[in-house]
Amino acid sequence: MTEPQPFSPKSVALLEEIRKKYPTGRAALMPALYVAQEEFGWLRPEALKAVAEFLGLPEMTVRSTATFYSMYRHRKAGRNVIRLCTNVSCMVLGAGTLKGVLGNVYGLAPGGTSPDGRFSLEVADCIGACGKGPAMIVNDDLHTGLDAKKILEVLENYK
Amino acid sequence: MILITINGKKIELDGPVTIFEAARRNGIDIPSLCHHPALELWGGCRMCLVEIEKMPRLQTSCTVKAADGMAVYTETPRVVAARKAMLEFLLINHPLQCPTCDKAGECALQDLTVRYGAVAGRFEEGKRTFPENVDDPVIVRNMERCIMCTRCVRMCDGVQGAFAIGVVGRGAGSHVEPFSGGRYNCEYCGNCLNVCPVGAIMSRLHRYTYRPWQMDKTVKTICSFCGVGCTILLEVRGDAIQKVSPAFGKGVNNGLLCGRGMFGYGYAGSPERLKTPLVRKDGKLVPASWDEALALAARRLLEVKAQHGGRAIAGIAGGRCTNEENYAFQKFMRAGLGSNNIDSTARLGLLHAQDLLEGIFGQGAAANVIRGIPHSDAVLVVACDPTRTNPVMGLQVRAASKAGKKVVAIGHAPGLKRHMTHHLSAAFGHEGIALAGLLRELLRQKKALPGENPEFEAAIMGFSELPSPEEVRRLAGVPEAALTQAAEALKDVSTSSIIAGRELAASMDAKRNFMLLAAIGYVLNSRFFLVSEHPNEQGLIDMGCTPDMLPGGRPLALQTFRERCEHEWGARLDPEPGLTLMEMFEQAGGAIRAMYIMGENPAFNLPGRKKIKEALEKKLDFLVVQDIFLTETASLADVVLPSKAWSEKEGTYTNLEKRIQKLAQATGKNHEAGMEDWRILALIGRLAGLGNMPYASASDIIDEIARVSPLHAGLRYEDLEEDGMMWPYKGKPLRMSGGMQPLPAAKAAATLDRREEDTGQTGPALVIEKPLFHSGSLSRHSGALLDIMGGPEAKMAPGTAAGLGICEGGSVKISTAEGEMVLKAKLEKGLPAGAIFAGNNFGDAGALGLFGYELEPGSKTPVPRAEGLEITPL
Structure with a gap:
């Protein structure tokens, strides 16, 4: 019933x-x-x-x-959601390069999902980690001090 | 007293109103896009900005209340510049589709652009675009035209209470749409498009067919669907209704409409309308001239009368016919044919309900004002869903709920789901038990009764064996807590409204039900409303279309009234009451040899269909039917006489408030095919030498009604302007002497017969669904309503379906002792367990045909019964 x-x-x-x-x-x-x-x-x-x-x-x-509200996801997302900060501090410290890396390696565009459904990328405006940029949040985890190499190492842990 | 000046003009105000309203009352026009008198204030469009002395910034006049000493200026250069700027912003996105937009000519944005608009915009951005949405059968959306005034959303949420549309997205991307993004699947009241100031939400019914300025005339009249009697405006071009518009500020409905009223008008222009009279030749109905058909009807009626006497003829009047037509009908039957066998579908419940209520409180007990409902402290809705049967009355219940009043529903009322404070979910037919339990709890919780009528109170206190909450749960399935909490909520109200359904009266327990209802009404100081399905159901009763009552609700048995009619009509009246509705069919072929049916379809609209069809087809010597369509009944007739639709004639309807209102002829001036029902009767009367009906117009008949009916004494057709006239019109009501008497006598009737009323068994039950989008068998000729709901369905809760092995969209066979039909299953959450809902609207699938009936002994009201019900998935 x-x-x-x-x-x-x-x-x-x-x-x-x-x-x-x-x-x-x-x-x-x-x-x-x-x-x-x-x-x-x-x-x-x-x-x-x-x-x-x-x-x-x-x-x-x-x-x-x-x-x-834009914080809610209104589109189907990948298994892991990356929120990459591109606000002033992170931008100055190279967030733009990281965005390029994600695009090259995983085929990720801002607001998009990788073809394998593994990652979605959201471009965030300040996640409150300006002192240790560039920073991103993957699902619920904060990762700071990223560079082109470290970001790939970190993301390897997210299947 | 508040004194202000607007543009230097001194204005006195009695109380605090907005500056916008103060200006409007004094003929000063302040433009606005988002303000609407029917809606909550919003102040969003900024078009009504005004300058107020000593206030640094411009103010929205629609939200700022006038205060003493204010000096307001509505058209200063600063104000004009602000409005110009607002329009420039709006026109960034608003597409200039005026040449192809249906709204052009009556568009608020267009008008304001002419008045204030800039010659050229300074923005270079592209316009936002949305595809035109035509997913819906009756409503089309062009969201790029939307100016985000949110009138439609405020209408839908705040007034209609449907919450069907909302603003989606934010900023420049925001737009209005229903949850699905496509089809509305809502209540289709159309009130959203009626308040849209631009062409963003529009009706598809008249898309691209005309320009507003090409309309020949706008005719104010009364809606033809239910007993609320909404005032509507018919926009007419040529001889066709182009659209129905609301009349804000006018009528019972104050501009609000329901789907039937808004979109259902198409039946009047349907190609299926009868175009000529028909007579039966060699067993087949064939077209005939008026002369031939009328002569045949006159001759055969005279023959039956000569052979069997007038009492062998029975007549059924129509709840969609006017007062004048129904009056003429009963006069034709009584004075012309000499028969008191006159009845109507008011017999299905309304008549009995009214008789019971008036027997207790006196005549006119249910003559109350619908617009007063939200002003009561509480509304008690019993055994009906006013939002379906009488939708605009339902809106008043929702308004009460929005105003924080208590709304208690007893029985199934899905349209009030979001709007009631307490729900006593009594099983079908067991609402009376919940009433008894509620009365017991009220008496227990209330400190004292009002004390107005000691005799009445003694009777109430004398009700024995009212069931305890525990018994009500067991007998009617109402949870104990719900009952005690509802009583708790109601016990201290100072005024209340009670809305009761006809099912309460179409019951073997009708007397008990109304005794309890009256007792609760007395305790809660209630005004009563009886839902009414047809626009002139009340008029049937008032005009004397009952076997035992003359016009004005005067008993046939009273010699003085009979003599008054005899004098006016020039004929002797039979003092014996005639047969009631179902008795006529039961005695067809015996005591009844011929029938005259005006604007009613008993072969479809009554229980016991098989027997009724048989009676009409085989047992009668002669059957005359007046209708606008070849109905199930008309197709069995010997003579079919086409009548005029509601938009084609003058006359009056009496609504469920007992308000008499005027129809206006909008179309059909040259409608050769159909005649007013009264005119047909008068012609037959003349041919047969029966009756004295020298009428030239509806107004002549009103004059006669005023002479005959004490209730209508002194009423003139010309008096019926604006909001019509409330009961007792200008005449005198007949007050029952000692109106409170019946209660002590019926003390025993209030107690419960516990043997039969155990709902412990819950096999499936068949319930007649009263859909929001259809009205009897008339609306199947309205294309738009068919687009919204195209066919019959069997609705049930998913749990019920699972138990019966039925899946969504699957075919279900419903069979009873009366017959069987196959319907498509529709699963809907929240429906009562075990109940299968099927409507009585569509041709071969009228669920009433599955019901037999049993007559309530006193009133001869048929109590429908579905014996031997079996539900099987196919």
């Missing part, structure tokens, strides 16, 4: 936590979207519907909010 639950038990636990923290479903929407993004890879329509259902919000309200 019960409908298939779109979220894993782990996500449900996280969502329950989030729901408890906020007075209304609407207030809990943005953190809930992150959980859905984690679960579904990106905010595809099913993810938005699942969040709407969980929080008791209209689907359209969820989509409007989600599409307003």
Whole structure:
């Protein structure tokens, strides 16, 4: 009789936590979207519907909010998401070269996904690691002091 | 008192209003793109900027409230420069498609550009583009034309409460679309496109067919679909309705419409309309001249009358016909043919509901103002979904919810899902038990009753054996907590509205149900509303289209009223009440030999279809049908007489508030094919020497109604302007003496018969779906409504489907003792478990045909029953 639950038990636990923290479903929407993004890879329509259902919000309200913010992924992403900082400090320290390296080695363009689906590249505006640039975040891990060689070594750990 | 000046003009204001509103009231025009009187304030377009003395910056006049001593200037060079700049920004992206845009000529942006616009823009950027979206059958989007005023979104979220569209993206990329990005799949009210100031969201129905300035006339009239009686504007070119427009600020609906009213008008211009009278020759209906058809009808009716007496003829009046037509009909039956066998589909519930309610509170108990609903502290919706049956009344319930009022629904009301504070999810047909439980909880939780009517209160306190929350859960499936919480929420309200469905009256427990409803209504100080499916269902009752009542709701049994009619009509009336709707068919071939049916389709719209068809086809000597289409009923007739559609005639409708409103003729001036129903009756009457109907117009009939019906005494057709006239019009209501009496007598009826009402068994149940997009069998002639919902379906919850082995889109056979039909399954989350919903709208798939019925003994209301129900996947 019960409908298939779109979220894993782990996500449900996280969502329950989030729901408890906020007075209304609407207030809990943005953190809930992150959980859905984690679960579904990106905010595809099913993810938005699942969040709407969980929080008791209209689907359209969820989509409007989600599409307003660029931090959410609105396209299918690779298995690992690289957020490469290109803001002033990192740029001065050579982030542009790194972008070129990623393009040459993995076929990655900003906003794109490598043909093998292994990496997606997002160009980030300052990730708060200006003292140790160039820096990037891969999934949840911060990597600093990168150069053309080190970035490839680091990324070798992400399959 | 607030004193301000606008452009030097002194203006006095009674209370705080916005500067924009103050200016509007005083004839000073401030331009705006995003402001709309029906919507929440927004202040987003910056076109209404004004200069206010002592305020350094320009202010948005639509959001700033006028304060005493303000000096406002609306057209200073600074203001004009700002507006010019705003327009220049908008025109960066707005494409100059005016030559091909349907909106040209009534476009706010176009008008403002003419008024303030720059000669040339200074921006060199390319325009943003969006492909035209035609994924939807009735709505087309051109988002590059959108100016982001968000009127449509505020309408959809804040007023319609559908949350179907929203702004997607941000900055220059933002645009409006439904969740799917393509088709809306929404309530299709069309209110979004009615508020769009530009050509971004438009109706596809009249795409590229005309220019606004080519319209011949705009006719204000009343919608033809349900009992709300919305005021609409028909835009007419030639002899065709080009579109339906809202009339903001006017009518019951204040400009809001529903999908049926907005997009359903196409039936009037349908090529399937009857074009000539038809008569049956050698078993087949063939076209005939009016003279031939009318003469045949007159001759045969006279023959039946001579042979079997007037009582052998029965008549069914139509809820889509006007008051004048229905009045003429019952007069023709009573005075002309000598028969009181007159009834209508009001017998399916509305009539009984009204009788029960008026028996308790007196006549006019359900004559209340729809627009007052959001002003009550609470709304109790029982056994109906007003958002489907009477959508614009449903919007008032949603408005109440938005205003923070309590909204409690008893039974299935999917359209209120997001708008109710409490849901008592009683199983179908068991809403009365939830009512009983709610009353018990209210009495338990309330400190004191109002004290207005001690006799009534004694009766209420005397209700014995009201079920406990635990029993209500067991008997009706309502969780205990929901019941106690709903009572808790309701117990302290000072005013409330109760909206009840006809299913509550089409029940063997009708009396008990209404006794409980009345008791709750008394305790909560409620105004009552009875949902009504047809635009003039109330008029049927008021005009005396019932076997035992004369016009004005006066009993036939009362000699004084009978004599009054006899005097006016010049004929003796039979003092014996006639047969009710279902009895007529049951006695066809016996006591009933002929039938006259006006604007009704009993072969499709009643339970027990097999027997009714048999009665109409085989058992009657003669059948006359007046209709605009060759309906299931008309195709069985001996004579079919084409009538006029609602847009083609004058007359009045009485809505569910008992408000009498005027129709206006918009098209069909030269419609040779059809005649007003009253005119047909008058012609037959003249040919047969029956009845005295010397009418030249609908207004003549109103004059006669005013002479006959004490309720309409003194009413004149000319009086019915603007918002019509509310009950009791100008006349006197008939108050039942000691209106509170029936309660003590019915004390026993309020207790529950526990033997039969256990919902423990939950086999599948067949429920007649009342779809938002169709109205009886009429709307199957509206192309746009068919595009939205093209065919019948069997809706059920995924869990129910799984249990029955049914999958989405699969074929399902539904069979009962009455027959069987095969429908496509549609799975929808949130529907009550075990229920299969099927509508009664489409030709070979009217689900009512699967129902037999049993008559409620007192009122002879048919209580539909689906015996031997079997649901099998194919």
